[in-house]
Amino acid sequence: MNPVLAFLSLVIWLLVVPLCTGLLFNFILPRHRRTVAITFILGFLVYISVFELVAISSMLTVVFSAFSYCTYIFMAISLLLALLGIVRSVILLTKRNMHFLTLFPGEDHGEIRDYLNPRADLKLFKHNYSLESRIYWGIFLALMVLQLVMSVVMASFDGDDAYYVVESLLAQQADVMNTILPYTGSSTSLDIRHALAVITMWIAFLARMSGIHATIVSHTVMPLFVIPFVYLVYAEIARILLRDRQQVTPVFMVVTALLLMFGNVSIYTPATFLLMRTWQGKALVANLVFPMIFWMFLWMIEEIRAIKELVIREGSYRRYDLYAERRLRVTPWIMLGMICMFSGVCSSLGVIFGSALIGILTLVLLFLSKRWTVLVGAFLCIIPNLVYLAIYFSLFQS
Amino acid sequence: MYGIFMECWVSFKLYFGNPLQALLLVAAAIYITVFEKNMKKKLLLGILPLLVLAGFLLPVTKMLYVAAFDDGSDTYYRLLWLIPSYVVVGYALCKFAFDLGSRAKQRIALVCSLAVIVLSGSLVYINRYMSVAENFYHIPQNVIDICDVIAPQEGEPRVRAAFPSELVHFVRQYDTNILMPYGREMLATQWDYYNEVYEVMEKPETIDADLLLEATRKTGCSYIILANDRKIDKELSMCGLKVVGVVDKYNIYADPEVMGHG
Numbered sequence: 001m002n003p004v005l006a007f008l009s010l011v012i013w014l015l016v017v018p019l020c021t022g023l024l025f026n027f028i029l030p031r032h033r034r035t036v037a038i039t040f041i042l043g044f045l046v047y048i049s050v051f052e053l054v055a056i057s058s059m060l061t062v063v064f065s066a067f068s069y070c071t072y073i074f075m076a077i078s079l080l081l082a083l084l085g086i087v088r089s090v091i092l093l094t095k096r097n098m099h100f101l102t103l104f105p106g107e108d109h110g111e112i113r114d115y116l117n118p119r120a121d122l123k124l125f126k127h128n129y130s131l132e133s134r135i136y137w138g139i140f141l142a143l144m145v146l147q148l149v150m151s152v153v154m155a156s157f158d159g160d161d162a163y164y165v166v167e168s169l170l171a172q173q174a175d176v177m178n179t180i181l182p183y184t185g186s187s188t189s190l191d192i193r194h195a196l197a198v199i200t201m202w203i204a205f206l207a208r209m210s211g212i213h214a215t216i217v218s219h220t221v222m223p224l225f226v227i228p229f230v231y232l233v234y235a236e237i238a239r240i241l242l243r244d245r246q247q248v249t250p251v252f253m254v255v256t257a258l259l260l261m262f263g264n265v266s267i268y269t270p271a272t273f274l275l276m277r278t279w280q281g282k283a284l285v286a287n288l289v290f291p292m293i294f295w296m297f298l299w300m301i302e303e304i305r306a307i308k309e310l311v312i313r314e315g316s317y318r319r320y321d322l323y324a325e326r327r328l329r330v331t332p333w334i335m336l337g338m339i340c341m342f343s344g345v346c347s348s349l350g351v352i353f354g355s356a357l358i359g360i361l362t363l364v365l366l367f368l369s370k371r372w373t374v375l376v377g378a379f380l381c382i383i384p385n386l387v388y389l390a391i392y393f394s395l396f397q398s
Numbered sequence: 399m400y401g402i403f404m405e406c407w408v409s410f411k412l413y414f415g416n417p418l419q420a421l422l423l424v425a426a427a428i429y430i431t432v433f434e435k436n437m438k439k440k441l442l443l444g445i446l447p448l449l450v451l452a453g454f455l456l457p458v459t460k461m462l463y464v465a466a467f468d469d470g471s472d473t474y475y476r477l478l479w480l481i482p483s484y485v486v487v488g489y490a491l492c493k494f495a496f497d498l499g500s501r502a503k504q505r506i507a508l509v510c511s512l513a514v515i516v517l518s519g520s521l522v523y524i525n526r527y528m529s530v531a532e533n534f535y536h537i538p539q540n541v542i543d544i545c546d547v548i549a550p551q552e553g554e555p556r557v558r559a560a561f562p563s564e565l566v567h568f569v570r571q572y573d574t575n576i577l578m579p580y581g582r583e584m585l586a587t588q589w590d591y592y593n594e595v596y597e598v599m600e601k602p603e604t605i606d607a608d609l610l611l612e613a614t615r616k617t618g619c620s621y622i623i624l625a626n627d628r629k630i631d632k633e634l635s636m637c638g639l640k641v642v643g644v645v646d647k648y649n650i651y652a653d654p655e656v657m658g659h660g
Contacts, residue, residue: 150523155536157527162567162582166574173574182570183581185556215571219536234484241439241489248492251508255488258512262519263484265415268475270483275522286479294442294482301438349476357480360450364441 001211009210014225017082018044023101024085028334030303030327034101037232041292043085044229045338048202049384050077052345055198056391059177059190066179067171070201071208129247136250143257144231147275151223156276161218164200164280168214171204192395196388197347199281222279226288230274231257233291240298281346289343289350290357296332296339297361303328304369333377337384344388351385358382402457406474410455413475418518423483424451426490434493443489447481454478472588487515537568540646545573547643547650548621559621560614562628562648563600579617595619607632611639615656622651 001009019036022043026034029042051074058070089101129137166182174180178195181188194200203222207214212221231253238252263271270290273283307328336358343350362378414420431444453459454477463474495507522528532539544565550557558577561569566581579595595617598609607630614622622634625647635641639651 152534153531154523154528155531157529157567159567159582159586161571166570169571170574180574183566183583184579185558185570185574185577213535215537216534220534234488237482237485238488241443241485242492245496248496251495252488252492255491255512255515256484258515259484259487259519261523262516262521264520264522264525265419266413268413268478269415270479272522276525276527286476290479291482291485294485298442301442349473353476353480360446360480361442364446368438368441 006210006212010206010212010221013206013209015040017078018047020082020085020089021046021078022085023089024081026101028327028331030331033299036101037236039101041232041236042335045335045342046081047078048345049338049341050074050081051202051205052198052341055177055201056196059195059198059201060391060395065175066177067175067201067204067208070177071205074205075209129250133247133250136254140231140250140253140257143254143261144228147227147257147261148224151227151275151278152220155219158277158280160277160280163194165215165218167194167200168204168207168218171201172207172214177201190395192392193348195395196344196392197281197350199284199346202345203279218279223275226278226284227274230287230291233288233295237291237295237298240295240302243302282349284346285343285350285353289339289346289354292339292342293336293354293357293361296336297365300332300365300374301368303332307369307371329373330377333381336377337381340382340384344384348388348392351388355382355385399457402460403455405471406455406457406460409475410478413478415520416518418514422487422514422518423447423481426487427451429490429494430486433497439489443482443486447483447486450477450481491515535572537571538565540648541565541568542572543645544623544643544648544650545569545576547645548576548652549573550575557620558618559623560595560599560617560619561623562625563596565623565648579614579619603629605630607634607637610634611637611653614653618656620653620657622653623648624651625649 019040020043022039022041025042025046026039029038054074054077055070058066058073062069163182167178170176170180170182178191178200179188180186181191203217204214206212206221207217210217234256235249235253238249238256239246242248242252260271260274263269264275266272270283270286273280274287277283340351340354340358343354358378358381362374365374366372410420411417414423427444427447429444431440431448434440434444459477460474463477464471467473491508491511495504495511498504498507533542535542544561548557548559556575556577558579559569560579563585566578566585569576569578570581580593583589583591584593584596584600594613595610598606598613605624605628610622610630611634621642622639624630624634626644626649627647634649634651638655639653641649642652643650
């Protein structure tokens with residue numbers, strides 16, 4: 001394929017389609033969180049959850065050319081969702097509803113009603129960064145760009161690539177989904193231990209769509225997508241943790257970037273996995289899934305006060321308040337449910353550890369919010385994990 | 399119990415690599431626990447990480463983990479991934495630096511904090527498993543060159559080739575139409591598999607050419623790739639194989655007997 005077309009294809013499937021999917025569903029986000037970044041994350045979670053459903057179904061039900069079925073079905077569904085997202089955006093823009101999306105975190109200026117409303121949290125709105133903060137942002141961006149450049153010009157050796165990367169390449173070249181032994185090429189039955197972690201199939205999907213060799217997609221393209229994505233999640237975490245002093249957010253990002261770059265103290269750390277095995281499911285679990293789960297709980301803990309204030313006025317709900325409260329209460333659990341699906345895409349380890357992490361953090365949330373309903377939310381959001389494990393063990397025993 | 403505790407302790411030490419990194423995390427969590435006024439942050443970033451660290455060192459945690467997972471002993475360290483280490487350290491350092499009074503003190507503290515991270519850590523790009531990429535595939539160029547010589551053309555059947563162990567990781571990352579009699583599974587020390595070709599090609603100090611050919615022909619290998627400094631009792635070309643290419647130090651032998659049957 002023409003390199004320009006290949007590049008455009010990657011941009012479409014890695015950035016445009018998830019973002020447009022997010023535009024379709026971002027009405028579930030509270031207004032102050034309806035940013036490009038969070039909309040993209042939401043869209044990516046929907047996109048990857050759909051992929052998981054399509055890929056596992058194709059793998060378990062189709063015997064010949066399973067990967068082609070997976071590719072075509074996923075392509076159709078994800079393009080439809082993205083198209084609907086674009087249509088919704090156009091409709092909202094023609095109605096001059098500019099609140100459906102804000103450019104950057106904190107880009108949304110408060111309105112008059114926000115400033116008059118004693119319950120409005122003005123810290124959630126736009127901040128003007130000082131010159132010093134802008135310099136810190138510059139340093140962080142330079143560090144991130146350095147990591148991206150190094151991910152292309154430096155090659156790391158990891159024995160597991162002989163399995164995971166070859167699985168992707170087999171899907172691209174032989175049109176199979178986990179039914180050929182990667183090491184030697186012999187036919188085999190479905191390898192249950194790794195098969196349900198379909199991240200390798202998603203990489204193969206990108207490879208097929210772009211016409212780029214799956215090994216290049218794994219080793220060279222994936223870091224260019226994953227590393228900024230990881231920092232995006234850390235930036236969202238920082239925005240909540242440093243809500244009172246947003247000027248410090250870029251400093252937090254510089255510290256995080258250095259911790260990751262200099263985190264190769266052993267072969268076991270998340271930093272080592274991120275910068276040396278970026279394309280592997282375990283690296284994504286440690287560096288994307290777990291921080292995302294943590295972010296969601298920070299989000300819910302931050303909303304505790306807002307929910308309480310809305311609940312106090314329960315008798316005099318206005319429609320706006322009712323929707324606002326639902327968004328505050330329910331949205332993070334919906335996103336957590338999709339993060340659980342994403343963890344299954346990455347690794348079966350992510351499913352078990354992710355559930356454990358959600359369990360621990362739910363206890364903290366229960367303690368802080370004193371709302372027993374969080375237990376219901378936690379249970380509902382790990383249902384994808386329970387289904388995943390049920391499929392895993394049923395296949396294992398059959 | 400003490401023995402299991404020591405196993406946990408060893409995993410802990412191996413994970414952090416050097417004591418400074420572990421100290422940095424523990425100090426950050428304790429700092430947040432003591433000095434953070436916001437109860438939510440204190441709980442999430444201070445107390446909880448300390449509890450998870452303590453739980454990791456408890457023998458009973460390891461016993462439960464090993465009972466639950468087949469490869470529990472090898473992967474126990476992954477429990478430490480549940481601690482948002484970079485968030486804890488990052489937040490503690492930011493709080494420490496920016497809680498100081500004057501701008502000058504804040505900047506000095508920040509620079510010192512960053513220096514601690516750099517000096518206590520290890521730069522990922524200088525470790526021994528990293529090298530300058532030879533191509534966008536990030537696999538050795540000589541593997542690509544060898545594969546280009548032996549790979550089947552469009553419409554031709556797949557070929558099987560015996561590679562030296564230092565190349566087997568990469569071959570099928572480039573072309574899955576090249577099959578191998580053995581792969582990475584023979585190199586991992588934790589798996590004790592038997593493979594006839596591997597036994598005669600990799601284990602002996604000097605390869606017995608007749609035994610090698612017997613094994614490769616039995617497994618249908620059309621090609622054998624051998625380093626020119628690999629000891630062998632008889633030159634393979636004397637046994638009827640043809641040298642179809644030389645890439646770096648590797649000779650590529652084609653076996654007409656197998657190819658004829660293919």
